[in-house]
Amino acid sequence: MEHTTSDGRILVMTAVEGEREAVLRGLKGDTRFAVELAGVGAPSAAASTALALAAGDFRLVISAGIGGGFVESAALESVVVADAIIAADLGAETAEGFSSVDELGFGSSRIAVNTAASQRIVQALRAAGQTAVAGPILTVTTATGTSATAEQLAR
Known part of the structure; x- marks a missing residue:
């Protein structure tokens, strides 16, 4: 199901702090984005992302990192x-x-x-x-x- 709230921010999830810091540097303080740690592995990523989604109004989720x-x-x-x-x-x-x-x-x-x-x-x-x-x-x-x-x- 696609969430289409036009005023929601974009949630960016990264596995590790180094990736999170790189994304934050690239965003240069852009408040349209929230950047959170997902953790390593599917269970951690799923739980962390679910918690972040429950706590905010996001229109898109991006999993970002080095692969x-x-x-x-x-x-x-x-x-x-x-x-x-x-x-x-x-x-x-x-x-x-x-x-x-x-x-x-x-x-x-x-x-x-x-x-x-x-x-x-x-x-x-x-x-x-x-x-x-x-x-x-x-x-x-x-x-x-x-x-x-x-x-x-x-x-």
């Missing part, structure tokens, strides 16, 4: 705007390999995104001189440390 990426899809230092959010390691390891929750019939590993809004944001970022692309955002609970794992996630 790994696939250079073929987004050049280094690009701004990537989600057109899909995928919990890439939510599932089970089987004798045949990894099976997602989708394959197991336990729900979905994908979270819906307003793709029209994603495209508008990418266009605005590009107009402002940023390198920006829309694409799927993968979230994982363990940082990817090998090329083999990165290739599996890309698939």
